Amino acid sequence: xxxxxxxxxxxxxxxxxxxxxxxxxxxxxxxxxxxxxxxxxxxxxxxxxxxxxxxxxxxxxxxxxxxxxxxxxxxxxxxxxxxxxxxxxxxxxxxxxxxxxxxxxxxxxx
Amino acid sequence: xxxxxxxxxxxxxxxxxxxxxxxxxxxxxxxxxxxxxxxxxxxxxxxxxxxxxxxxxxxxxxxxxxxxxxxxxxxxxxxxxxxxxxxxxxxxxxxxxxxxxxxxxxxxxxxxx
Numbered sequence: 001x002x003x004x005x006x007x008x009x010x011x012x013x014x015x016x017x018x019x020x021x022x023x024x025x026x027x028x029x030x031x032x033x034x035x036x037x038x039x040x041x042x043x044x045x046x047x048x049x050x051x052x053x054x055x056x057x058x059x060x061x062x063x064x065x066x067x068x069x070x071x072x073x074x075x076x077x078x079x080x081x082x083x084x085x086x087x088x089x090x091x092x093x094x095x096x097x098x099x100x101x102x103x104x105x106x107x108x109x110x
Numbered sequence: 111x112x113x114x115x116x117x118x119x120x121x122x123x124x125x126x127x128x129x130x131x132x133x134x135x136x137x138x139x140x141x142x143x144x145x146x147x148x149x150x151x152x153x154x155x156x157x158x159x160x161x162x163x164x165x166x167x168x169x170x171x172x173x174x175x176x177x178x179x180x181x182x183x184x185x186x187x188x189x190x191x192x193x194x195x196x197x198x199x200x201x202x203x204x205x206x207x208x209x210x211x212x213x214x215x216x217x218x219x220x221x222x223x
Contacts, residue, residue, distance in 0.1 A: 004153075031209075040118045042199055042213035043154065090153050097142055097205050101153035 003027050004102035006091050012108045013081050021076040021105045023091030032074040033099065034066060035090040043090055049074060081109045118197060120218040129187040129221075133200035133214045138181065140202035142209070145174060145185045148216075149196045157185070157198075161205065187219075195221045 005024045013019040023032065030051050035043035047056045049068045063085070065077040078085055086109045092099040123129045135143065141162040146154035160167045160174045160183075167174050173186040183200050199216045203209040 006153075040216075042216055045210060048210075092153075094209060097203075097209065098144060098156055098159060099209070099211060100156070101146075104151075104153045106151070 004091055004093055004100050006089075006102040006105050008105060009103060010106045010108070012110060013078075014110050015083065016080045019078050019081055019107070021078075021089050021091075021107070023074045023076070023102055024072050025091075025093045025100075026072070027093055027095075027100060028071060029093035029095045029100070030071070031094045032068060033092040033094070034064075034074070034076050035092065036085075037088040037090055037104070046076070078107075081107070083109050085109055118216050118218045120220055122220045122222060123190050125190060125192060125221055125223050127190055129185075129190045129194070129219060131185045131187075131198050131217045131219065133183040133185075133217075135181050135183055135200065135202040135214065136212065137202060138178075140204060140212070142203050142205040143174070143176060143183050144201045144203075144211070145172075145183075146199045146201060147194075147196045148199065154199060190219075190221050192221050192223065195219055 007022050033048040034046045037043040045057050046060045063079050067075045088104045088106050090104045091102040144159045145157040147157050148154045158169045158172050158174050160176050165176050171188045175184045197216045197218050200214040201211040203211050
């Protein structure tokens with residue numbers, strides 16, 4: 001019973017070509033998060049939505065944008081991917097306390 | 111502080127032994143702590159949590175210990191199994207409402223038969 005679903009699981013894009021990653025949840029949680037995780041590092045928070053309120057981390061590049069059209073869905077848009085953006089992108093949700101993570105999308109930039 | 115390490119410390123144990131993974135947290139105001147397990151190619155998976163009004167909490171084969179005096183958290187895994195091989199992250203936050211998780215650097219647990 002998947003609770004936080006991410007599609008696709010693997011995404012290959014070309015340098016500079018916009019890409020969108022998607023996340024959906026069946027938990028009806030009001031908070032959704034996007035993290036970037038590079039090899040052998042902890043997840044790094046990019047931004048989160050508290051209901052419809054968007055909150056950007058101070059060091060998140062402008063190249064990263066997000067949309068949350070409804071409670072269940074959240075998208076991560078990378079406008080012009082660079083080689084340094086190759087990473088695992090994790091979506092998470094929470095109501096209070098514990099965050100539930102999706103399986104992640106592995107992004108490769110060629 | 112935020113995790114910045116590029117090389118994960120590794121704990122190697124024999125199958126059946128007990129494992130202890132340690133974590134130092136940074137914020138004295140944090141009142142909720144979580145241990146996550148992350149297997150290769152997967153998202154972090156919740157293992158166990160503890161609130162600051164407790165110093166010990168037990169789950170199935172896992173125990174978390176919290177020492178607020180020295181801001182130290184540990185995860186004990188009893189009778190470690192090959193399926194326990196993964197990277198383990200501690201995380202700290204405030205409980206209630208929106209919570210920004212601050213992750214520790216992570217520890218790789220390698221279980222040998």
